[in-house]
Each structure stands twice: as structure tokens, then as C-alpha cells.
Amino acid sequence: MSTSNTPESSLLGKPAPYVDQYDASLLFPIARQAKRDEIGLSGALPFAGADLWTAFELSWLNTRGKPQVAIAHITVPCESINIIESKSFKLYLNSFTNTRFATPDDVRERLRTDLTEAAWRGATVMSSVGVRLLLPELFDREPVHELDGLSLDRLDIECTQYTPAPELLRAEHDEAPVTEVLTSHLLKSNCLVTGQPDWGSVRISYSGPQINQEGLLQYLVSFRNHNEFHEQCVERIYTDLWTRCRPVKLAVYARYTRRGGLDINPFRTSHPQALPANVRTARQ
Numbered sequence: 278m279s280t281s282n283t284p285e286s287s288l289l290g291k292p293a294p295y296v297d298q299y300d301a302s303l304l305f306p307i308a309r310q311a312k313r314d315e316i317g318l319s320g321a322l323p324f325a326g327a328d329l330w331t332a333f334e335l336s337w338l339n340t341r342g343k344p345q346v347a348i349a350h351i352t353v354p355c356e357s358i359n360i361i362e363s364k365s366f367k368l369y370l371n372s373f374t375n376t377r378f379a380t381p382d383d384v385r386e387r388l389r390t391d392l393t394e395a396a397w398r399g400a401t402v403m404s405s406v407g408v409r410l411l412l413p414e415l416f417d418r419e420p421v422h423e424l425d426g427l428s429l430d431r432l433d434i435e436c437t438q439y440t441p442a443p444e445l446l447r448a449e450h451d452e453a454p455v456t457e458v459l460t461s462h463l464l465k466s467n468c469l470v471t472g473q474p475d476w477g478s479v480r481i482s483y484s485g486p487q488i489n490q491e492g493l494l495q496y497l498v499s500f501r502n503h504n505e506f507h508e509q510c511v512e513r514i515y516t517d518l519w520t521r522c523r524p525v526k527l528a529v530y531a532r533y534t535r536r537g538g539l540d541i542n543p544f545r546t547s548h549p550q551a552l553p554a555n556v557r558t559a560r561q
Contacts, residue, residue: 316512329351330541331539350411352406352552357404367539424530426458430461479532482527484526512543
């Protein structure tokens with residue numbers, strides 16, 4: 278049985294105390310299935326992938342009370358039954374601030390254990406959340422790189438729809454199939470609860486009937502006034518493309534700008550492949 282937490286019952290948009298001593302109970306999981314039901318996803322998932330998080334505001338104390346800092350790269354498998362609401366994630370990370378840990382490995386293991394429990398709360402754990410800590414001596418190895426592919430933003434199009442309009446998607450089923458990688462920086466949606474803007478870039482790679490690029494860009498722009506979490510938007514985009522354009526292979530990857538020291542970057546793919554490297558874009 279899945280968790281019964283709803284977005285409206287989270288701390289999003291509400292005053293919250295600053296807790297600076299470790300407290301795993303701050304994590305607030307929200308079941309994925311309700312939103313998947315809206316787009317017709319039940320039973321076995323038609324994709325694989327993960328949600329790639331970056332935590333830029335992670336600090337704790339060593340055993341002598343000296344502050345330590347790190348960047349955390351976190352991988353939440355998409356088959357987990359819950360997402361972790363981002364404000365609760367931030368509050369949870371804040372709770373490490375005045376807590377002593379013997380080693381960075383102890384911090385990493387605590388994060389992995391707690392996040393895995395939250396992601397699978399209400400079900401049997403099938404796969405662990407991945408956690409990698411980047412310590413300060415490695416900070417200068419963190420690259421900034423834009424998503425690879427042909428930019429849809431070059432197209433001079435008229436946009437009139439600002440809520441998801443899958444009817445804009447079409448593909449050339451009577452022509453030779455293609456393999457393409459297309460990108461856009463014009464993805465914007467809003468937080469499901471607060472309505473605050475979420476800004477993102479998206480990469481769509483596929484093989485199959487050629488997707489009409491103008492319609493695809495208009496479709497991506499149509500998310501502009503849509504209220505949904507990052508993970509849910511990407512799964513909606515994936516499902517609409519898979520259903521309406523019928524590619525043989527498809528992968529959708531979005532990188533959203535950070536809020537509260539966290540960015541969330543969902544990746545969904547129809548076929549087995551390595552996860553993309555968690556490399557931030559210039560806007561992140």
C-alpha cells in the first residue's frame with residue numbers, strides 16, 4: 278500500500294521551522310501513481326530512468342565540531358513508488374547542519390538509507406537511491422555544459438496555447454524513419470501546490486517517424502501555465518510523444534533550475550541505456 282501523503286498536505290507554501298539537528302522524519306514522500314493514472318500509466322511502466330537531484334547546500338559537523346561541506350548527486354529510480362517533495366528534502370538536508378558525523382561516508386550512507394526508505398515507503402524496496410558526495414577539493418572538476426542536440430528554439434513560430442496540448446504533436450509516418458536529438462530551453466511549468474515557476478531545458482532523442490519540429494516546440498511551450506511537479510511533467514511529455522508520434526525509441530531528459538539549493542532532472546527512456554551524467558547547464 279502506497280503512502281497517502283498528498284501535495285496539499287506537504288509544507289510547500291507554508292512556514293516551516295528551521296531544524297538544525299538530524300531528523301529523517303522531515304522527508305515527505307508523495308505517491309507517483311495518482312499523476313501516472315492521469316496520463317494512462319498503470320501496471321508495468323513503459324519507460325526506465327531516474328530523477329537526478331543535485332544538492333548544493335549540504336553541510337554537517339565533524340567529530341570536533343568543525344563544519345564540513347559537500348555537493349550531493351542523488352539518483353532516485355523512476356520505478357520507486359514515491360517522489361520526495363523538494364521542500365521537505367531541503368528541510369531534511371538542513372537538519373544535518375549541527376549534527377556530528379565521523380566521516381563523509383557516514384553522511385552518504387545516512388542519506389542513502391533515509392532517501393531509499395522515503396522513495397519506497399509503503400512498498401518493498403526494489404532498488405536503492407544512489408548518493409555520491411563531492412567534497413571541496415573536487416569542486417573545480419564540476420563542468421557546466423548545455424544539452425547536446427539540434428535546438429528547436431531557432432524556429433520562428435507562433436505560440437497560442439499555454440496548457441499542455443498533445444494535439445500539437447505529429448509525425449511523418451509515411452516517410453523514412455530518422456534518428457534525432459532535439460533540445461529546447463523554453464520549457465516552463467509551475468509548482469503543483471504553490472504555482473511558483475519552474476524553469477527548464479529539455480532534450481528529446483528518438484528514432485522513428487520524423488516528429489514535426491514546429492509542433493513539438495509549440496507543445497513544449499504549452500506547459501508554460503501548467504501546474505505539475507518536474508517528474509510528472511517529464512512523464513507527461515514522454516507519454517504524449519510515445520502515444521502520438523509512435524517512435525521506435527524515445528528518451529526525454531529535462532534539467533530544471535535549482536530552488537532552495539536543489540535541482541531536479543528527470544530522465545525517462547524506452548530502452549536500456551546509461552543514465553546521463555548529472556552535469557549542470559549554465560542556468561543551473
